[in-house]
Amino acid sequence: MFTVLMARCLARQFKKKKSVVIKIKFMLTKKLFILLTTFLVLGKAVSSQQLMTMNMILDSIQQSYPSLKIYDAEIQSLDAAAKGARNWMPPQVSTGLWMTPYNTKLWNADGAGNTGMGQYMISAEQMFPNKKYNDANEAYMKAMSSVEKENKQATLNELYATAKSNYYALIIIEKKISVLEQNEKLLQFMITNAETRYKNGLGKISAYYKAKASLGNIENMRVDLENEIVQKRIAINTLMNRDKLTDFSVDANYIIKDYTTIVFDSSLFYNNRSDIKAIDKNIQLTYLQQNIERADLKPQFGVRYDHMFGFGGFPMQYSLMGMVKIPMNWSTRANKANIESLNWKAQSLQEQKISMANQYSGMAYQMEQSIEAKKKQVRLFEQNIIPAMKKNYESTLLAYEQNTEELFELYDGWETLNNTQLEYLNQLQQLLEMQVELEKLLQVK
DSSP: OHHHHHHHHHHHHHHHHHHHHHHHHHHHHHHHHHHHHHHHHHHHHHHHSEEEOHHHHHHHHHHHOHHHHHHHHHHHHHHHHHTTOSOOOOOEEEEEEESOOSOGGGGSOOTTSOOOOOEEEEEEEEEOOOHHHHHHHHHHHHHHHHHHHHHHHHHHHHHHHHHHHHHHHHHHHHHHHHHHHHHHHHHHHHHHHHHHHHHTTOSOOTTHHHHHHHHHHHHHHHHHHHHHHHHHHHHHHHHTTSOTTOOEEEOOOOOOOOOTTOOOOHHHHHHHOHHHHHHHHHHHHHHHHHHHHHHTTSOEEEEEEEEEEESTTOOOEEEEEEEEEOOOGGGSHHHHHHHHHHHHHHHHHHHHHHHHHHHHHHHHHHHHHHHHHHHHHHHHIIIIIHHHHHHHHHHHHHHHHTTSSOHHHHHHHHHHHHHHHHHHHHHHHHHHHHHHHHHHHHTOO
């Protein structure tokens, strides 16, 4: 009997253990399923948000922005037109009666052996192109597209600067949101702690509502910042000529560059700035136009051939004549005036080029000084101000936990730290904007 009871007891225990094991296995399987599902969802969310680096965005702008394609089409148009630079004048052909009497009876031969009078003539005339004129015209037309090429690069430089500005703004906005999230947790702690102390009669409620209001302000700022993120993404997507609402993330890394070793003289801008290069190309075009006008002052040669069919036995005849157009003083006044006008135009463009380079040089030195001053301000925030504000908050928090400080002092320390961190990010954004403006001035990608 005892043996049977023991067997039944062991069987019941075994069944309980088995059910517990099965239950544990089911719970582990369920947790594993939830964990895998979570990873898959997160992985899908991360993969759907493409990481865009600065270079990826700039390369996409260069390939896809519509106005750049307008320049490409214009360049192709000018290059296509240049193929017809070495052009001949069309031949001139004429036909008709030549030295023919009105009396048609005289067209026929008479019985006395006299031939008829009158002829039917076919005539062809061709002027030969002046080689120097064609050379000058070809050089001019081939150089016309060079101006548009530089204008395209100048426009691209503007687009790059806009993209960089929006890109850096996204980085700073995300950092601001991160600061707000951290400070929101500190604020939540203060509010929760203040509620607990007030219920236990250990604290005052004076700063409690200020902390609650600040919590609302943080949420309000977050809404503004999230809206700015959407706006900046739309701006960048527009520059890349793709769906304006395409979601993407940016690389939070950035580089503060050193420009103190660069000499901002005129030669730097002559070599870098596309708008100045475009002026250079226009000066070259002006001189090429002068060459065309000078070549037009040269004589132009041609040939004329006439063939006549005689009436009434009159023999066939021909004439072969050379022709030359001789420029005379009264026929070359326009060419000479154009040459002088183009000379003054080239001088005007040269002065404009010098003026722009001088202006850019002064602007670059001013920007460099502003950037160096802003770097010092940013370093002060990083090395002195923010660490001091953090220590101030931490010491106030410690005193508050030891009941030697009130909530008002703790809130004041938090508010100062929060505002200081946000001001630091504002200063950092200003520094990055200055760097973008200087790179735009130097035309650096």
